Amino acid sequence: MLDHAPPASPPPGDARVTPMMAQYVEIKAANPDSLLFYRMGDFYELFFEDAEIASRTLGIVLTRRGKHQGQDIPMCGVPVERADDYLQRLIAAGHRVAVCEQTEDPAEAKKRGAKSVVRRDVVRLVTPGTITEEALLEPARANVLLALARRRLSDEAFCYGLAALDISTGRFLVSETDEAGLATEIARIEPREIILPDAVHEDPRLAALWRDARAAVTPVAREGLDPASAERRIRDYFGVATLDAFGSFGRAEVAAAGLALFYVERTQLGARPPLSPPARAGASAALAIDAATRANLELTRTLAGERAGSLLAAIDRTVTPAGGRLLAERLAGPLTDPGAIARRADAVALLVAEADLRDGLRRGLKSAPDLARALTRLALGRGGPRDLAAIRDGLFAAFEVGASLLLWGALPPELAGAAEALARLDRALPEALAGALADDLPLLKRDGGFVRAGYDPSLDELRTLQTDSRKVIAALQARYAAETGCRTLRIKHNHMLGYFVEVPQAAGEEFLRGPHKETFVHRQTMADAMRFSTVELGGLEARIASAAERALAIELAAFDELTARAIGASQGINAAADALAEIDIAAALAELAAEGGWSRPVVDASLAFRIEGGRHPVVEAALRRDGVAFIANDCDLSGEERKGGRIALITGPNMGGKSTYLRQNALIVVLAQMGSFVPARAAHIGAVDRLFSRVGAADDLARGRSTFMVEMVETAAILNQATARSLVILDEIGRGTATFDGLSIAWSAVEHLHGVNRCRALFATHFHELTRLAERLDRLANATLKVAEWNGEVVFLHEVVPGVADRSYGIQVARLAGLPPAVIERARTILSELERGDRERPAARIDDLPLFAAAPRPAPSPPAPKADPLREAVAALDPDEMTPREALDALYRLKAAAKGG
Ligand SMILES: Nc1ncnc2c1ncn2[C@@H]1O[C@H](COP(=O)(O)OP(=O)(O)OP(=O)(O)O)[C@@H](O)[C@H]1O
Numbered sequence: 001m002l003d004h005a006p007p008a009s010p011p012p013g014d015a016r017v018t019p020m021m022a023q024y025v026e027i028k029a030a031n032p033d034s035l036l037f038y039r040m041g042d043f044y045e046l047f048f049e050d051a052e053i054a055s056r057t058l059g060i061v062l063t064r065r066g067k068h069q070g071q072d073i074p075m076c077g078v079p080v081e082r083a084d085d086y087l088q089r090l091i092a093a094g095h096r097v098a099v100c101e102q103t104e105d106p107a108e109a110k111k112r113g114a115k116s117v118v119r120r121d122v123v124r125l126v127t128p129g130t131i132t133e134e135a136l137l138e139p140a141r142a143n144v145l146l147a148l149a150r151r152r153l154s155d156e157a158f159c160y161g162l163a164a165l166d167i168s169t170g171r172f173l174v175s176e177t178d179e180a181g182l183a184t185e186i187a188r189i190e191p192r193e194i195i196l197p198d199a200v201h202e203d204p205r206l207a208a209l210w211r212d213a214r215a216a217v218t219p220v221a222r223e224g225l226d227p228a229s230a231e232r233r234i235r236d237y238f239g240v241a242t243l244d245a246f247g248s249f250g251r252a253e254v255a256a257a258g259l260a261l262f263y264v265e266r267t268q269l270g271a272r273p274p275l276s277p278p279a280r281a282g283a284s285a286a287l288a289i290d291a292a293t294r295a296n297l298e299l300t301r302t303l304a305g306e307r308a309g310s311l312l313a314a315i316d317r318t319v320t321p322a323g324g325r326l327l328a329e330r331l332a333g334p335l336t337d338p339g340a341i342a343r344r345a346d347a348v349a350l351l352v353a354e355a356d357l358r359d360g361l362r363r364g365l366k367s368a369p370d371l372a373r374a375l376t377r378l379a380l381g382r383g384g385p386r387d388l389a390a391i392r393d394g395l396f397a398a399f400e401v402g403a404s405l406l407l408w409g410a411l412p413p414e415l416a417g418a419a420e421a422l423a424r425l426d427r428a429l430p431e432a433l434a435g436a437l438a439d440d441l442p443l444l445k446r447d448g449g450f451v452r453a454g455y456d457p458s459l460d461e462l463r464t465l466q467t468d469s470r471k472v473i474a475a476l477q478a479r480y481a482a483e484t485g486c487r488t489l490r491i492k493h494n495h496m497l498g499y500f501v502e503v504p505q506a507a508g509e510e511f512l513r514g515p516h517k518e519t520f521v522h523r524q525t526m527a528d529a530m531r532f533s534t535v536e537l538g539g540l541e542a543r544i545a546s547a548a549e550r551a552l553a554i555e556l557a558a559f560d561e562l563t564a565r566a567i568g569a570s571q572g573i574n575a576a577a578d579a580l581a582e583i584d585i586a587a588a589l590a591e592l593a594a595e596g597g598w599s600r601p602v603v604d605a606s607l608a609f610r611i612e613g614g615r616h617p618v619v620e621a622a623l624r625r626d627g628v629a630f631i632a633n634d635c636d637l638s639g640e641e642r643k644g645g646r647i648a649l650i651t652g653p654n655m656g657g658k659s660t661y662l663r664q665n666a667l668i669v670v671l672a673q674m675g676s677f678v679p680a681r682a683a684h685i686g687a688v689d690r691l692f693s694r695v696g697a698a699d700d701l702a703r704g705r706s707t708f709m710v711e712m713v714e715t716a717a718i719l720n721q722a723t724a725r726s727l728v729i730l731d732e733i734g735r736g737t738a739t740f741d742g743l744s745i746a747w748s749a750v751e752h753l754h755g756v757n758r759c760r761a762l763f764a765t766h767f768h769e770l771t772r773l774a775e776r777l778d779r780l781a782n783a784t785l786k787v788a789e790w791n792g793e794v795v796f797l798h799e800v801v802p803g804v805a806d807r808s809y810g811i812q813v814a815r816l817a818g819l820p821p822a823v824i825e826r827a828r829t830i831l832s833e834l835e836r837g838d839r840e841r842p843a844a845r846i847d848d849l850p851l852f853a854a855a856p857r858p859a860p861s862p863p864a865p866k867a868d869p870l871r872e873a874v875a876a877l878d879p880d881e882m883t884p885r886e887a888l889d890a891l892y893r894l895k896a897a898a899k900g901g
Contacts, residue, residue, distance in 0.1 A: 017069065023117050027100055034097055035054060042079060043080060044078050057095070058078070060076050085135065087136060091126060096127045096218075099125075101120060102120050105118075126267075128192040128193045132273070132380055139324065142190075143168050144189055145195065146162060146164050146215070147194075148195070148200060149161045149230075149256040151255070159176060159177075159252045160181075160185075161174065162174065164191065165275065168372070169577070170574055172275050173279055174256060175281040179205070180721075183291055186209065186213065187294050188294075194218065195219075195220055196218075196219055197220060197259070202219075230254050231258065233261050234254065246278055247278075247280050257278045272379065276574055286333040287334040287673050290717065292693075292694070293693040298618070299311050300312045300328055300331060314617045314618045315331075315589075317589070318585060320368050320580060321373075322371070322580060326582065327588065331670065335675070337687070340675075341687070344414060345676070347414040348590045348677060349412075358591060361587045362587050365583065365587070367396075368394045371398075372577040374387040374394070375387075375573050378391075378567060384443055388437060388562055388566065391433060399427065399430075402419050405418070405419040414582060414586065421579040422580075424572060425572055429569050433566075437452060438451060439452075445555070448548075451554070459551055459555065462547045465543065466547045466551065477489065484516055486503050488503065488504055488507070489503050498533075498538075498545075500533050501537065504528065504530075507530075512530075589675070589676045589677065598678055598680070601672040601680070606641075607640060607645050607724065607760070609639075611634060611680050613634065614634065615632050616664035617664075618667075632681070633799065637727075638686075644758025645727075645761065646781065648761070648763070648782075649780055649783070650662070650765070650782075650783050653807070653809035659764065661764075662764055663729065669688050670691065688727045690721065690723065690725070691726070692721070692726060694731065694733055711733060719753070722759045724759055726757070728761040728762070734746040734765075743767045747773070750770060754777045782802065784804055784805040785801075811831060870898055
């Protein structure tokens with residue numbers, strides 16, 4: 001990583017290397033892949049290439065400090081107080097940071113000799129997937145570290161284990177997949193950092209996965225990753241004799257979970273975040289949505305990568321950060337088991353029906369801070385008084401929420417389970433916290449003042465002593481002023497002198513000579529003042545300082561004791577945090593359903609797909625802001641087990657609403673299967689196993705793929721993988737190439753979906769020729785979007801009706817978009833010519849028509865050349881497109897024409 005990296009250790013006896021630099025070089029050599037934050041006083045300093053990277057990334061000044069082996073050492077520094085801010089920016093830019101602290105007092109180092117260097121050690125590695133600080137985390141987004149491991153099944157095949165760990169909350173889920181499903185699983189998990197064995201990282205078949213990951217990818221060497229040590233590591237971490245209590249895991253899952261813990265130990269260096277035991281995410285129970293479909297449907301972020309404008313942003317009514325994170329997780333991984341889906345929907349249904357209960361719960365939840373993240377910071381020794389307060393407030397909110405649920409009585413199982421977890425909480429901890437913590441809390445514990453008056457009598461006594469001492473000092477100042485006759489005498493304090501007496505220069509001269517010489521000992525002469533100390537003042541100072549020191553020690557002890565109690569209760573606290581998040585989601589989805597008039601879908605094991613009055617939640621919200629109503633549309637793709645699902649082939653004008661209609665039906669599936677109500681009057685959905693979409697066109701030039709290539713790769717994935725239980729959304733496939741190639745591909749793709757995949761599908765196209773497929777394919781029906789023409793203007797009605805579009809209205813849309821009138825006029829002329837040509841010679845190739853004949857306006861059109869039917873007929877032929885039989889026929893026709901001419 002370093003071009004001009006310092007050597008691992010300086011050459012022995014090299015006088016040009018200072019002892020400090022030697023220490024730096026040694027620590028840096030042990031952490032070659034991280035930027036080293038090297039603590040020096042109130043700064044973290046960076047040297048060499050680290051300094052250059054940091055100064056570029058952070059926009060801070062690059063300076064030089066001394067020389068190393070005869071060369072200037074580039075350096076830059078960040079103040080410790082603001083380190084979080086800089087860390088955040090470095091992590092966001094994809095760097096890792098090793099934080100190196102002084103591990104002894106400088107005074108200690110001095111004892112070893114004047115030239116000895118203060119001992120320093122890396123106390124922590126900060127990486128994108130292992131951060132815990134509030135300032136570094138997004139509240140409503142999980143921060144997932146994904147560990148991968150694999151196990152060979154045969155010569156060719158591997159099984160992959162995935163462990164998704166959010167250290168900031170302790171959530172720890174494992175799953176297993178084959179190679180084909182790996183990309184889909186990673187897309188579902190959306191990790192910030194991926195760690196994986198070197199061998200997996202270097203596998204050429206997977207190279208694209210790591211190259212395209214939106215996460216930092218960290219390969220680790222093989223040692224310590226064997227299955228036995230992985231299992232031992234998990235058992236040790238959770239203090240259990242066997243993993244059976246946590247469920248049954250595959251060997252690849254165990255290896256992945258072990259690797260995750262290995263990385264936690266490596267980055268946290270001894271500190272142990274309170275993790276939940278690993279649980280199976282059950283990949284087979286999740287609706288599979290590949291990365292392209294996820295991106296196309298803009299589930300958790302838009303194509304531009306923003307949260308705003310995504311489905312998640314449109315449906316998020318949660319009031320707690322943990323609820324927000326769980327909502328994103330559920331949206332990313334909807335279920336397939338109708339029973340599990342119904343259990344979630346039962347909770348939502350109760351809270352839709354009971355508005356008062358819902359409001360009460362949401363009010364209670366709003367005051368609940370982020371319990372899980374506060375607890376983790378405390379456990380890692382990075383917590384402050386406000387984290388203790390978060391535990392206090394979170395637990396009180398938990399009691400309130402739990403009590404209102406329990407009062408309700410008969411609850412659906414999901415809510416009953418959550419209420420029970422809350423009822424099990426011990427009131428003693430939050431009460432102790434409430435008794436101990438003051439109203440206004442400092443950010444850092446070392447600032448003191450966070451323990452409430454009355455909590456500890458000895459602390460109160462010391463505080464009184466401190467306040468009293470100040471009074472005593474004030475009295476002393478008055479007495480000295482009276483005794484010396486110097487009315488401007490002041491007692492002041494600074495770090496150098498401690499408490500001292502300050503008088504104007506002239507009075508000071510008196511003090512040095514006169515009767516006060518005995519009392520006032522000269523310390524300092526300023527420009528216009530003199531400073532003295534006295535024995536009395538020294539005694540007072542010692543008392544005040546020791547009182548402050550002892551008071552802080554008592555406060556820190558109280559902090560440690562309360563923190564230990566919170567950590568001791570971490571299992572219950574984490575369970576409460578999970579319960580609150582579940583209640584938040586149920587209430588939030590109920591709020592959303594009530595607000596938008598959404599209905600509860602029926603999800604079962606059939607192949608039904610019947611949506612009545614469906615809407616697109618994101619487009620609807622956008623239109624509502626402009627005061628425009630969304631037109632609801634039905635969709636029926638229901639099939640039978642024996643035959644498979646139905647296909648709707650949708651033609652319609654540009655801007656008619658085809659894409660919106662396609663996507664809304666896919667989004668309704670996602671919402672229904674995550675346990676939500678749906679934006680429709682009614683919906684009956686046979687649980688979908690995989691959702692595919694190929695919508696819009698996106699270049700992927702970074703991967704060296706053209707628009708058309710991307711389109712074909714995605715279409716191939718669909719045709720190869722969709723099952724009879726899948727839902728497929730295809731929007732305008734084949735438009736990225738020549739018309740006839742595109743039409744033929746679209747045609748055969750529909751036939752394949754109908755005959756082989758037999759899935760439920762929506763297929764939008766501008767190839768009107770495809771509508772004739774309905775005559776041959778029994779489970780395919782045509783639908784179109786209605787338009788009206790009014791005063792020569794096209795009006796989009798956005799209503800889906802059975803039938804076929806008569807035209808695309810592309811030119812009208814082009815005019816609405818503001819194409820110059822001359823271009824529109826010319827396009828109309830060409831269109832009518834083309835349509836005439838099409839009527840007269842339906843087989844003619846569009847490419848061969850005089851589409852692009854130069855027509856500079858307003859120059860008069862040149863006189864039409866004399867028609868030569870034979871030449872035209874030859875021009876209309878395309879040998880590449882003809883079968884031998886067609887070519888022979890054409891030859892005979894030409895011969896006949898020549899004879900006739
Ligand atoms: N059901 C609807 N009700 C009201 N407005 C709608 C509806 N559907 C679509 N629209 C509006 O029409 C616009 C165009 O819709 P959409 O992109 O779905 O059209 P399209 O037929 O796919 O167009 P193209 O063929 O040009 O891609 C949307 O941005 C929205 O404003």
